[in-house]
Amino acid sequence: MSNGYSISKWDDAASINAELANLTSQPIWCVSDAAMTDVLENYYGKKCVKSKALYDEAKQYIPNGVQHNLAFNYPFPLCFDRAEGAYLYDVDGNKYVDFLQAGGPTILGSNYPAVRKEVEKLLGSCGPVTGLFHEGELLLAREISRHMPAVEMFRMLGSGTEAVMAAVRASRLYTKKKNIVKVGGSYHGWSDHMVYGQKVPGSGRLESHGIPARTTSLTREVRPNDLKALERALILNLARGGTACVILEPVGPESGTRPVDFDYNKGVRELCDKYKTLLIFDEVVTGFRLGLGGAQGYFGVRPDLTIFGKVIAGGYPAAGGIGGSREIITKTLAAGLQSGSKKAYIGGTLAANPLSSIAGYYTIKEIEKTNACEKAGLAGDKLTAGLNNLIKKYGLPFVCFNQGSIVHLECSGAMAFDVSAPIKIISLLKLLKSKGNVMKRKTAMERMGAAYMANGIVTLAGSRLYTSMADTDDVINEALEKFDNVFQTVEKGVIVEE
Numbered sequence: 001m002s003n004g005y006s007i008s009k010w011d012d013a014a015s016i017n018a019e020l021a022n023l024t025s026q027p028i029w030c031v032s033d034a035a036m037t038d039v040l041e042n043y044y045g046k047k048c049v050k051s052k053a054l055y056d057e058a059k060q061y062i063p064n065g066v067q068h069n070l071a072f073n074y075p076f077p078l079c080f081d082r083a084e085g086a087y088l089y090d091v092d093g094n095k096y097v098d099f100l101q102a103g104g105p106t107i108l109g110s111n112y113p114a115v116r117k118e119v120e121k122l123l124g125s126c127g128p129v130t131g132l133f134h135e136g137e138l139l140l141a142r143e144i145s146r147h148m149p150a151v152e153m154f155r156m157l158g159s160g161t162e163a164v165m166a167a168v169r170a171s172r173l174y175t176k177k178k179n180i181v182k183v184g185g186s187y188h189g190w191s192d193h194m195v196y197g198q199k200v201p202g203s204g205r206l207e208s209h210g211i212p213a214r215t216t217s218l219t220r221e222v223r224p225n226d227l228k229a230l231e232r233a234l235i236l237n238l239a240r241g242g243t244a245c246v247i248l249e250p251v252g253p254e255s256g257t258r259p260v261d262f263d264y265n266k267g268v269r270e271l272c273d274k275y276k277t278l279l280i281f282d283e284v285v286t287g288f289r290l291g292l293g294g295a296q297g298y299f300g301v302r303p304d305l306t307i308f309g310k311v312i313a314g315g316y317p318a319a320g321g322i323g324g325s326r327e328i329i330t331k332t333l334a335a336g337l338q339s340g341s342k343k344a345y346i347g348g349t350l351a352a353n354p355l356s357s358i359a360g361y362y363t364i365k366e367i368e369k370t371n372a373c374e375k376a377g378l379a380g381d382k383l384t385a386g387l388n389n390l391i392k393k394y395g396l397p398f399v400c401f402n403q404g405s406i407v408h409l410e411c412s413g414a415m416a417f418d419v420s421a422p423i424k425i426i427s428l429l430k431l432l433k434s435k436g437n438v439m440k441r442k443t444a445m446e447r448m449g450a451a452y453m454a455n456g457i458v459t460l461a462g463s464r465l466y467t468s469m470a471d472t473d474d475v476i477n478e479a480l481e482k483f484d485n486v487f488q489t490v491e492k493g494v495i496v497e498e
């Protein structure tokens with residue numbers, strides 16, 4: 001490897017997509033009923049008593065009992081009170097290998113001491129926030145720009161969702177065009193324009209509850225990894241007010257769950273140039289995880305705007321930001337209030353607070369010093385190879401692949417459905433036909449997640465695993481033994497309820 005990036009080889013998208021199609025055409029393979037009863041009764045019932053009591057009380061005050069989207073795990077969320085490197089500990093004292101890594105930000109491993117030391121120093125001097133300029137803002141913006149030439153200027157915000165909102169607004173201002181094109185199945189946060197074609201390509205407004213149809217009428221989704229579909233959408237939009245931006249996750253929708261060809265991003269860049277549309281790379285997951293140069297460095301494609309989140313604050317709160325050329329950023333985004341100027345109004349009380357800025361700056365410095373992205377990528381490769389050996393050993397149809405430190409383990413294929421079609425009504429019919437199947441496969445995925453948890457492995461919803469620099473060979477070997485324990489209880493044709 002040693003090119004500064006975590007990806008040692010780019011897999012052929014077509015062959016992974018074929019494996020995923022095979023998986024979804026199979027009956028459901030899942031932890032057997034007997035093994036699941038054991039997990040529920042003997043682990044969750046006996047070893048997670050304090051978590052259960054806290055959850056039961058939390059349900060009275062918090063919708064569904066937990067605040068964070070990633071925390072609601074079947075059969076109930078466990079409560080964690082210690083995180084260290086590659087490990088998590090719950091309130092009952094159970095220890096886990098942590099492949100959630102907070103949903104991606106902690107590439108150095110959880111609670112990394114060198115960053116914590118700087119944060120503590122800051123808290124001792126000015127506290128987390130003053131609402132005024134702090135040197136940390138400059139240090140972070142300059143550091144990002146040093147690693148990503150396309151980011152001449154950086155505006156920090158509170159989250160990836162906010163940064164996407166800012167980027168959409170900036171691109172409309174800059175191009176004076178209206179429409180937004182996103183790649184179906186991608187997640188770009190939960191702003192009104194973006195909850196469209198969420199998770200399942202072609203699903204349109206399926207998840208747009210509470211969002212007026214008019215709001216998403218300017219968002220168009222295109223089939224992933226399909227440049228012809230993108231060009232068709234750009235041409236159609238010419239008569240509808242033009243396309244302000246194309247936004248995508250460069251490794252493919254849902255953090256690479258649906259892989260794309262290596263040259264896809266380059267093709268999108270060419271189409272954006274041809275139709276005078278801004279290209280936005282959503283690097284919330286990939287920025288400072290794939291490598292210091294992000295996905296844009298890895299693919300060698302220069303986006304007009306870049307969205308940041310997660311690693312940008314090293315796992316500390318308020319992680320988000322938008323970067324781009326001096327020309328676009330200064331023409332579109334207000335600095336301070338600037339009343340009367342024709343610029344986009346963006347900001348936030350806690351945006352770019354000293355704590356987030358300092359945490360982000362020292363995280364990036366530590367990544368550079370330790371080669372964290374490459375080390376996390378090697379761990380991802382080793383984990384993927386080990387999981388594929390286990391899949392072979394037990395003759396399972398599961399699909400496992402990785403983009404460096406982003407590892408995908410598809411057991412039921414719940415994340416692999418695609419109902420996109422050139423005509424909306426066909427997408428809808430395909431969706432209705434597959435809906436029950438998708439829900440059952442989602443349940444199977446959650447069951448697998450519970451079995452992993454009971455065996456001491458935390459995953460993202462039972463299907464994604466983020467590795468970090470803390471994942472040494474010993475940690476990966478330990479995790480593979482635990483996966484082996486789960487895989488040997490898997491059976492074909494398990495009946496799961498929606």
Ligand SMILES: Cc1ncc(COP(=O)(O)O)c(C=O)c1O
Pocket residue numbers: 103158159160161162164187188189190249255282283284285309310319320
């Ligand atoms: C690719 C991508 N974009 C945007 C977001 C939204 O970021 P945030 O959760 O900080 O609002 C996420 C969050 O997971 C993401 O994965």
